[in-house]
Amino acid sequence: MMRSQNGAPDMDDSSDEWMRSVEEDDETEASIGSGPEVHLPWLSQHIQSSVSHGHKRTNFAETTSICLSFIQEAVLKHQWQQASEFLQCYFQTLEDVNSQKRHVAPENIWKLGSAILYHHPKSNVETFSAFAERMKNIGVQNYLKISLQHALYLLHKGMVEDAYRNLNQAESWRYGEMSASQEKLVKLIQAYRGLLDYYTWSKKRTELSKFDMDSFATNAAAQDMHSYFRQASVNLHEIIKIPGVWDPFVKSYVEMLEYYGDQDGARQVLTDYAYDNDFPSNPNAHIYLYKFLKKEKAPVDKLISVLKILHQIVPSHKIMLEFHTLLRKSKKEEHHKLGLEVLFAVLDISGCTENITAWRYLARYLKKIMMEKHLDWIQEGWSSRKDWWPTFHFSYYLAKKNWKENKILAVKKAFTSGILLGKGCKYFMYVSKQGCKIREKSVKTMKKFVMKHNILDSEEL
């Protein structure tokens, strides 16, 4: 009964493998009698062999792995020629008896081969293309991936038309049932094609702007341009529905929509891109939306609400200074309060410690708040920073360094430190002392102000 099945092995298994296992029958059966009650041939055999001989692997597999390590070594030493020679030997893995290894072989070869060909001094586009064409058809599973990468390679080499043709070809490729991932991949391929359509569209647009109005040629060119827009928009619209990072696609799609006056559509795309919870919290999504709204002259409250979210994700972004200006100009008091927090948050990040604009804004804003008697705002912002800002920003070492490198920065920082830490602060003392030496005017005014107003003294009052 069981034997009758032997004639029809699984489709995936090659006949030689089948033959091999049939030949091994005798040995296995011999062990049935002597073994335990229930025989697990695959298990015992392999545990046995791995234990007694060390290597279970066949000689071929051993050689293959050595070959692979040679290739990797050559690639890591940038010996492209040597690597390519080893790779030629490695092609033999395509005929591995182990079906699993045979399955992954094309992908490995493609990865290694494309990397080598990319860097090989004697390789050229034709070589790469020929290699890609071959590899596409070896592993059916990899057709789409290789097509896309091939197209990107061509793009990189400036061969836009070839790349376009390639993408087109890949898009129309069908093989059996499509898996979910393949569907997504096709969408990505389409999106790249849409991006290329967009490039053509924008080229046509610049051409069109040079033409005279209302001529027949203009009309035809405009028609042509519209057709590219239609092609691109369909594909781009599809991809940005799938969660991911699609900055170039979104940007180009929005640009086209804007051109055709579909402001609502563009806003909707950007809002979805920024606020969809399935998407990663991409700061660019918020930045695009903000820039769009700003161009659209949207109300300030709208802008502020967008930037509020960006402030939470990337408190150090340079738009935050713009945000601060918006908040400062706003009529609402809570916005004024947030404006201070935004500045504090910018200066929290280590990459922004010497941002002179931020320090200038902070010094000015602190002064303003002091005059407006909103000391509690400062204290609130300061309470979570007072244990580390003194060492982080206002240490004696930094005072010396800043004064040496950038006197304006040093004065702004000294002013801030004076307000926040009082006149006894090391940073303030050093800068005011140095400033007095060279009779810097700004230092004098700063000193004067700090002597009168700082949060320490105000607390005591």
Place this chain on the structure above:
Amino acid sequence: MDFPDNLFPTFFLPGPPGLSDSPGSYLAPAWSDCMQLLKPPQDPSVNPQHETSYVTKWGRWTSDTPGPLPFLRPVAEPWEPELTSRDLLFQGQLRRPFGPKATVDVIEQLNQFLWDHGDVAFGPLGRLLQENFNLGEPKKSQKDRTVMNAEWLVQDLSGHQPKGCPWAHLSARQRRFSLRGGSVLGEEVDGLLGGLLHEELETRWKELLLNESRTGGALGWIPGARPHVGQLAYPTGQACNQLNFQKVKLSTTSGPQALGDPTRILLQGPVRQVVTRTIQEEALVAVRSDHHCAVWRVSRQGHPEPLQVLGTEKGATGISLSPHLPGELAVCTRSGAVCLWSPQDGLQQIYKDPETLVFKDPSSWRWADFTAHPRMLTVADRTGVRLTDVRGPPDRGELLFRVGAEASCKQGERVLLAQYLGTSSPASLNPTLHLICTQFSLYLLDERLPLVPMLKWNHALMSPPLLAQLLPPPCPGAPLPLLLGGLGGHLRMLHLSGGSSSTPQLAAPPQSLPSLRDSLPGFPVLEPHGEQLLQDRLKAPLTGLAAVVPPSCPSPTMLLFQLSAAGDVFYQRLWLQPDTGSENADSLQNSNSCTDHADDPGLDSHDQTTATSSLDTAPIPSAVSWNPRAVACCRRWLKTLLQVPPALPPWTPPTFSLHRLRWSGKEDKGKGREGLQAAMAEGRLLQQGDLGPLPSSDPPPAHEPFGPEDKLTERLEASWEGKGAIWWDSQQGDTQVLRKRRSREKRRTQLSSSFSSVRTTSDFSDIDSRHGTPSPLHRTSEASQSLELSQEPWVRSVPRERRQTLRDYLAVLPSPDSGSCSTPQSQNPSSQTIPTSEPGQHSVPRFQDPRTQTLLCPPPGSSSAHCSQNPSSQTPCSPDTRFNSLSHSQNSSVRSLPSRHTPSLAGSQPRKKKPRMGF
């Protein structure tokens, strides 16, 4: 600060790791990162120009020598190579005699394995048998004889199954089925499953053997007050408990120089990690041991002063120094707690969760590092990395990285290292980048865009990457070198480019750097033993990595220091050699030529018959070769290394000296002969156990028993003899046996109490060696010479009544010549060895310490009494006794412990004769 304006398109599809058809999996293959292909062309109207490659633009990192050179003298301790997974997995030829201490639970292993790979294990069979099995449905056609009703079989299987062994209870039906089908059923899957199982077992062993405590590395560089002077901080010693601060002078043209001897600090635990950081001109060194963490401040003069020590009950797994605030540290422990620690403000617990972040993983490894925000920390475990705010509640925070489908991780992929790559120079790289290494790949993540890797590269390192260091750009605008070190010594250098407004990219294909093993050709060829020693030494795991950029070099240079687990520090000088056009070291053509060539090298297809152009088939990368200076350096180092006593003293054939026979014969208690004979027959080292247990009374002056039973001594003795496990078993289990053994020992102790003097002498073997004895071998020969000179007077001075005893004794000497020594007056050379009786006549020049002499004196007469009591069975012990003593005195300079706790039979040494002859 700017955020990269245009990120690479990528899918974001959450899910478990190992989804092989995740569409993201191809978006970050190794090559596309280098090619920057995923970056869509910015402006299509402008023809994209061929970007100049890294090599043409910046040059090529080349090394002075093909391998690293020894920097410091080898440490004076022997190095015993560690176990490898191969050693444990395969029974073949184990390099070490001892077996594995850790074991894998095989049943659990197989259980999980079959769950994980159920599709492979059962799927094909199910499909094969589908048509022939009927699972209890009403039969469609009675005629089909090939369909079997498997209903009962399945019922049997789902019945009683004791845990762990489903086959313990078998029905006759099952048995019949397995016998009939067994031969056919298994074969379909055996290749696949066997391979997977084997791979899995090795992975398990590797996991068990992965010394995660070494994460981060134990080599640190502390820049000094002057730019060309600095210090290396690293541990040495067999227990890694000695922290060294070695001053180093950097030279612009040649290699670094060690200035004087290192400052040594002896710690009470092994040093696992050394972190150094200089912020605002304050240099700090943080050290992690298993249960302690400590911080030192290094003064401008270079003196380390301890600041504070922190004890951790559960054991610390990671320590890092803040790049923002001087003196602030993050410490994490096995209990899952992460603390912010500063010597001024003490400890502040930030996060505590004994569970892992993303999914359940048994590892208790935790890691913490800083971020671009001084109040935010990353907390990492094997499953992911989390951003945690110091000020906020501990449960707030978001995941920065997750082992899952977002980063297209593989199944079984785990985080091994998470490091903050903050740079101080704003133009080079975003200060928000984090490096995350797993056993397969390397990821760069921006903390402003969590979960989406900015860069992924398959590092293909053969060993877990536990060390990483980002270096400043070699010249302004150049990409930043990122060094990655695997535990096995493999090194990779990546070139990260991308300013603050673009995503980080690999500017050039990553390259490998020479490891310690590549230095082997630089050493002279040795005899096999020495060669093995050297190879073991060079193959020792890499435990520390420190790259230093020497100031004011004509061309960009870096010095790469490497610390191996054997305690050796090697260095290598790398410099950026400007590209000289087509004349390149490894025949790499100028990249402009790539479009000109019409004839491709035959790579357009996988047609193997295509011949390769043989024009440039010999790309030898190492234009550098071993220069005489490097070879001399290696030679010097090797010379010192070979002077280091080996871990186990090599077996030397015993030289039979009758003097020794005579001397040691007294210790025999009958059992010794068999033991010795067995040892000789097997050609192995004679052990104390072969000669019977040792006396425990009359301890040496330094030794004090730890109680009435003195189990500690017993245990120490047993383990010294290699019978620790037996001792333990006997302690645990059969007290009967123990009691018997003890009573036997007691009896023996009484009998052999006089041997204590022997033991005492052995205690002073190191004293002796301190007094300038060149080597035990010399000593022996000198001593026997003096004996020969003095034998005649001795024979004459033997009292008459004792001569018979002596004769009896000499008659049984095994020497071939001993037959003729029936009389002491015989001229036979064998009688030369009979000791002198006149104390004054035998010179014992090496005992200058009168105290030693008195200590060596046994109760007069007792030894002679034994001698006459039982002379016949003394002799066999001596050859190996001598060997024992020899090995001990050799060891004594290395290990003082054994000579103290292991009473040896070193009494056979000639100099002890004098006090014995006190009658």
